[in-house]
Amino acid sequence: MNLRRRYLRDRLMVALVYLGTLLVLLPLLFILGYVFVKGIGALNWDFFTKPPAPPGEPGGGMLPAIVGTFVIDLMALAMGGLLGLGGGVLMAEYPEHPLNRPLRLVANVLGGIPAILMGLFAFVFVVVPMGGFSAFSGSVALAILMIPIIMRATEEVLRILPWELREAGLALGLPRWRVTLSLILPAAKGGIVTGLLLALARAAGEAAPLLFTAFGNPFISFDPLGPMDSLPLKIYVYAISPYEEWIRQAWGAALLLALLLMVTNFLARRALRRS
Amino acid sequence: MRDKIYGQLGDRVFTAGLVLLGLAVMLIAGLMAWELGAGGWEAFRSFGFWGFVRGSAWNAVAEQFGAWPFLLGTLITSAAALALAFLPALAAAIAVAEYAPRWLAEAVAYLIDLLAALPSVVYGLWGIFVLVPLVRDHLEQPLFLWSAEHAPALMGVLGPPTGIGMLSAVLVLALMIVPYASSLARDAIRLVPRAQREAMYALGATRWEVVRRVVLPYARGGIFAGVILALARAIGETMAVTMLIGNSGQLPYSVFGPAATMASVIANEFAEAEGGLQLSSLLAVGFLLMLLSLAVNLVADFILRRMSVGEGRK
Numbered sequence: 001m002n003l004r005r006r007y008l009r010d011r012l013m014v015a016l017v018y019l020g021t022l023l024v025l026l027p028l029l030f031i032l033g034y035v036f037v038k039g040i041g042a043l044n045w046d047f048f049t050k051p052p053a054p055p056g057e058p059g060g061g062m063l064p065a066i067v068g069t070f071v072i073d074l075m076a077l078a079m080g081g082l083l084g085l086g087g088g089v090l091m092a093e094y095p096e097h098p099l100n101r102p103l104r105l106v107a108n109v110l111g112g113i114p115a116i117l118m119g120l121f122a123f124v125f126v127v128v129p130m131g132g133f134s135a136f137s138g139s140v141a142l143a144i145l146m147i148p149i150i151m152r153a154t155e156e157v158l159r160i161l162p163w164e165l166r167e168a169g170l171a172l173g174l175p176r177w178r179v180t181l182s183l184i185l186p187a188a189k190g191g192i193v194t195g196l197l198l199a200l201a202r203a204a205g206e207a208a209p210l211l212f213t214a215f216g217n218p219f220i221s222f223d224p225l226g227p228m229d230s231l232p233l234k235i236y237v238y239a240i241s242p243y244e245e246w247i248r249q250a251w252g253a254a255l256l257l258a259l260l261l262m263v264t265n266f267l268a269r270r271a272l273r274r275s
Numbered sequence: 276m277r278d279k280i281y282g283q284l285g286d287r288v289f290t291a292g293l294v295l296l297g298l299a300v301m302l303i304a305g306l307m308a309w310e311l312g313a314g315g316w317e318a319f320r321s322f323g324f325w326g327f328v329r330g331s332a333w334n335a336v337a338e339q340f341g342a343w344p345f346l347l348g349t350l351i352t353s354a355a356a357l358a359l360a361f362l363p364a365l366a367a368a369i370a371v372a373e374y375a376p377r378w379l380a381e382a383v384a385y386l387i388d389l390l391a392a393l394p395s396v397v398y399g400l401w402g403i404f405v406l407v408p409l410v411r412d413h414l415e416q417p418l419f420l421w422s423a424e425h426a427p428a429l430m431g432v433l434g435p436p437t438g439i440g441m442l443s444a445v446l447v448l449a450l451m452i453v454p455y456a457s458s459l460a461r462d463a464i465r466l467v468p469r470a471q472r473e474a475m476y477a478l479g480a481t482r483w484e485v486v487r488r489v490v491l492p493y494a495r496g497g498i499f500a501g502v503i504l505a506l507a508r509a510i511g512e513t514m515a516v517t518m519l520i521g522n523s524g525q526l527p528y529s530v531f532g533p534a535a536t537m538a539s540v541i542a543n544e545f546a547e548a549e550g551g552l553q554l555s556s557l558l559a560v561g562f563l564l565m566l567l568s569l570a571v572n573l574v575a576d577f578i579l580r581r582m583s584v585g586e587g588r589k
Contacts, residue, residue: 010484016366018374020367020370021370024387025386025387028390031398032390083296086296086299099294099301102301103300106301109304112507112568112572114510114511114513114565116561117565118307120314124558144307147303177289202392204394205393207513207514208514211542215546232396262392265388
């Protein structure tokens with residue numbers, strides 16, 4: 001009798017747990033499917049090759065935003081990657097260094113700060129002194145977003161490597177910097193690439209830090225010191241616009257951005273598995 | 276001689292380079308806090324720190340600014356979203372880590388990670404064109420009409436049933452933090468040693484009893500820390516909320532009505548801010564938002580350290 005009640009409760013909880021899981025997955029799958037269905041209709045040749053048409057007119061495309069996404073994000077990756085890798089290597093390879101404790105604290109703090117504040121900072125620190133909105137300021141904001149992610153990933157990967165590897169190098173008479181550069185970093189290559197790609201994917205989806213830094217630009221631009229467009233920014237601007245054509249293209253851009261991020265995440269996972 | 280240059284000098288240069296990069300990271304974080312605080316100085320000076328925090332007027336024409344409506348908006352929306360998201364997220368984590376067969380667990384975990392990577396603007400876009408009409412036509416309007424007939428006192432609490440407002444923002448926020456909270460809870464549950472479970476099974480416990488008495492108590496530190504981190508996520512979430520909440524400087528006292536959060540008011544007004552005091556007030560709101568997320572993250576850190584069993588304590 002008591003046993004039967006316990007079994008009954010067990011079954012009930014299994015059902016509830018699966019029900020909760022469905023409650024999580026169904027709406028999210030619905031969003032994904034909806035973006036796919038609405039977006040696929042907006043993707044055509046013009047979408048990839050033309051600048052936007054004037055407001056309210058049909059046609060036009062996303063070329064400036066696509067180009068801008070790559071320019072802004074790659075500049076950010078270059079800056080964020082350098083600082084993040086440096087910090088991560090310092091924390092993992094020089095555990096005795098006095099800078100490590102405060103550095104780890106700062107990395108945790110930076111990782112918890114909302115992305116829009118990176119944009120505010122880049123505005124005050126870069127846009128105002130330089131006298132105008134620029135792709136560079138957007139990259140600075142995104143780079144700050146990337147730093148803690150890259151730092152943490154780098155440190156974790158390096159920590160996994162056995163100390164014997166370092167000792168073997170030192171025993172051969174290699175100085176520490178050579179051990180790090182020629183033994184440790186190559187051995188951890190896969191994991192480091194994963195960290196870089198995950199940080200890139202995280203930053204590439206953000207529109208908030210770009211609102212008042214990169215600002216947006218309807219023309220194709222490669223000038224890092226001028227305003228530049230980006231896919232997330234364009235989705236935001238088009239989504240709240242009153243024009244049907246723009247809204248249609250916002251769905252296309254959302255699908256494109258989602259696909260790009262999925263590919264990046266997939267590559268990141270593959271790099272990790274290879275190492 | 277060559278060895279000395281190669282070894283000692285090389286090491287010194289290399290370490291100095293790393294330290295320089297590390298210092299740069301710390302400098303950036305410090306500058307960020309400084310610039311936001313200094314930028315908001317004018318607002319803090321004009322209204323007083325607590326006057327600004329507790330001030331409930333936000334009026335660019337009268338040059339009166341206070342962060343209270345946005346602070347409340349942020350706290351209410353993120354707490355409500357977390358309340359909605361918590362149980363489903365925990366259920367999904369238990370399903371993946373305990374109940375589901377391997378193939379299903381992997382598929383679900385992969386999907387959840389995928390959805391956590393979907394950008395905020397995409398959730399916002401979906402919210403505007405799918406969720407808002409849905410909520411308006413099938414939830415808010417029927418409720419509003421019902422209250423108009425049967426409980427007129429409720430109408431003020433409910434607010435205008437336009438779909439754009441707190442309710443939609445909370446729902447989208449909940450959807451956005453579910454994958455994140457769930458994957459953190461899943462990680463915490465996976466840390467529970469197998470021996471703990473097996474001991475319980477050996478005593479004749481059912482699966483639920485093992486989850487209830489062993490897994491959840493053991494993982495509670497990680498789960499709670501995950502919950503707080505999800506709350507921090509919700510507090511900083513900007514784009515989707517900005518697109519759905521209606522951005523009104525009023526105090527957020529109605530369920531359906533428009534409101535604003537700290538992040539959304541910055542996103543919405545910063546580019547068009549006129550006059551030094553408004554700009555400064557927005558920077559001051561940013562400074563407060565930074566303090567709030569800092570505090571929440573520290574609490575998560577503290578919980579993780581205090582409440583973890585075994586490995587968590589380092």
